[in-house]
Amino acid sequence: MLARLVAQVSSPVRWDLTMETLADLGTTGLIELAPAGTLVGLARRGLRGVETLALKTPDDLEAARRMIVEHGGAEETAAPPPSTDHEEDPQ
Numbered sequence: 001m002l003a004r005l006v007a008q009v010s011s012p013v014r015w016d017l018t019m020e021t022l023a024d025l026g027t028t029g030l031i032e033l034a035p036a037g038t039l040v041g042l043a044r045r046g047l048r049g050v051e052t053l054a055l056k057t058p059d060d061l062e063a064a065r066r067m068i069v070e071h072g073g074a075e076e077t078a079a080p081p082p083s084t085d086h087e088e089d090p091q
Helices: 002-010 015-024 037-047 058-072
Strands: 029-032 049-052
Touching: 015 037, 029 037, 029 058, 037 049, 049 058
Parallel strands: 029 049
Antiparallel strands: none
């Protein structure tokens, strides 16, 4: 098990091949989860025309939701975002 973990951490990442696959699949949007920014920056240069978002804070969640609806084929009528109202249910 240790040898597999060491190999995973020490092996090079072939992001170029990943971007090539994303392009071949017709990817139209890419969301990078926190800590975010590095891969989205590379994707902006290598995947021209693909909308990107670095999800760094809760303030980015609405943009991520919009992208998922627009690019992921999710229904706009999907479950609404959780309520931020913390009052007790009167039932």
